[in-house]
Amino acid sequence: MDKAALAARYARVKENLPAHVLLIAVSKTRTVEEIQALHNLGHRAFGENYPQELRDKYPLLPDDIQWHFIGHLQSNKVKYIIPFVHLVHGVDRESLLNELDKRATTAGRSIGVLLQVHIAEEDTKHGFSPAELRALIQRGDLTTRWPSLRFRGLMGMATNTDDLVMVRREFDGLAALRDELRQSGAVDMDLFTELSMGMSGDLEEAVAAGSTMVRIGTAIFGERA
């Protein structure tokens, strides 16, 4: 690992990011040594998207790391991350809310969640449609149905395309939906503020559209193998 190159890439990403946007370093497939090197530079927020990989890395790394789970989560893997996860970004179905709440309650933890919304063209991406989300909140207050979960906002992934106008439109749609849900009464307005959007390739569009947390892998660690 080239520590100087890592430090230079990290500095460049931070330089271009407004201070109010949380930078989540996406460390999937990266070694414990690479994560430790970034931690040594003062970084604390990391994101992973494979539950077993995160479970295995967690005990090998400093316990002041704030772990974000950003991937698609199967219900039978929830147990691997419940003891320590800070925020679960990719919550895309009610059955997952049930499982997260059940496991969090048993563990005596209150866990932050972001509802994932399908904003891209690709069918391969996960998430509630805006209509599904509206139907969900019409059935009542989310916070009383899943008492061990704290609903913090929305997460979305834009279409993988060079058409940055389209990407910007998708992010703007996610921001508008967050505002709509905040006004709905189904979530705690003061808590439901986050917008997890933006990766290495569409960071600027996401920030311009009001992102509060960006998930950056390649631009910090280099190309994945």
Ligand SMILES: *Cc1c(COP(=O)(O)O)cnc(C)c1O
């Ligand atoms: C891998 C991944 C990222 C980071 O992607 P980069 O292009 O490497 O910045 C962000 N979000 C999710 C959900 C990912 O799976």
